[in-house]
Amino acid sequence: MPSNLVEKYFRTEKLPQIWCPGCGHGVITRSIVDAIDQAGLDKDKVCIVSGIGCSSRAPGYMDFNTLHTTHGRALAFATGIKLAKPELKVIVITGDGDATAIGGNHFIHACRRNIGITTIVYNNNIYGMTGGQYSPTTPKHEKGTTAPFGNIDKAFDICDLASAAGASYVGRSTAYHANLTTTLVKNALNNEGFSLVEAVSGCPTYYGRKNKKGNAVDMMNWYKDNAVTAAAAAKLSEEQMAGKILIGEFKNKPEPEYTSEYQKIIDKLAKGR
Amino acid sequence: MEKKELKAGEVSYEKLIINPSWCKGCGICVAFCPKKILSIENEKVKVDDIEKCIQCGMCELRCPDYAIYVGGKKNEKRG
Incomplete structure (x- = not known):
């Protein structure tokens, strides 16, 4: 018998997961179901959608309405679900590559529309499933199998990207800060519009090994020592902040939600009949 | 405290329950246990001294494979 939380929200017959030993994805997935449990949501009224990649395996283990879709298109499928059934809580689980490279356009436009989808990006700074290619969030000068001498691209800051594109809730946590992830996801679920939670996850197999980050x-431990809250970051200089991860809630500005705005137009036109 | 073998190879110490078949031996629970009572043996987690367990739940919180969890009231409250 697994723990009550796992028993209730996971397809236990599918466990253990496919993820590598020590992968942060399992910790984040547990934090998400913990948040759903604390928010008191009905399992049948939650729909979890994912794309392709390590992160996107998560819904397969979670006992909700789940959908495993095509690469980068999780948000496109989720938009369809939300418009057809606005009463559902639609959650998208995606990875850094899935959300910001292959599905980059879907991502910014879902943010812009402020559609009621809670998106959790598992950011492990690399394409894990396909063999460790560098992704849009691999930090500059760090290595991947396709960047053996170091990546020269500048990395995306997913939270800044979502915030600038118009998401109404934005926050970041790490695999170490499991309770913070739960709190952020819970707040994100309570936000009517588009919410983004970036969960930084360790990939010991590729990102860790290629960049000598240890096991x-x-x-x-690195996340424990190098994650800084916004309040603490305000006291640090730019040099002191170099290489650190900013965590916490960055934006919580509710704005009119897309499906309810859409419904208003339907209602208005129906009156004219 | 008594150690009990449950069905499907689970090991229960009442306070702490381990499912070795899900454990991948990553060592995260061992590193973050404040009482340092866990260890890895043959790539699986094992409890060295259950009497010292304070049921803080740090192992359960960060186990990526849900292979270790706190039993008793804390578990009953959840889910």
């Missing part, structure tokens, strides 16, 4: 425990 799973070392990566967890």
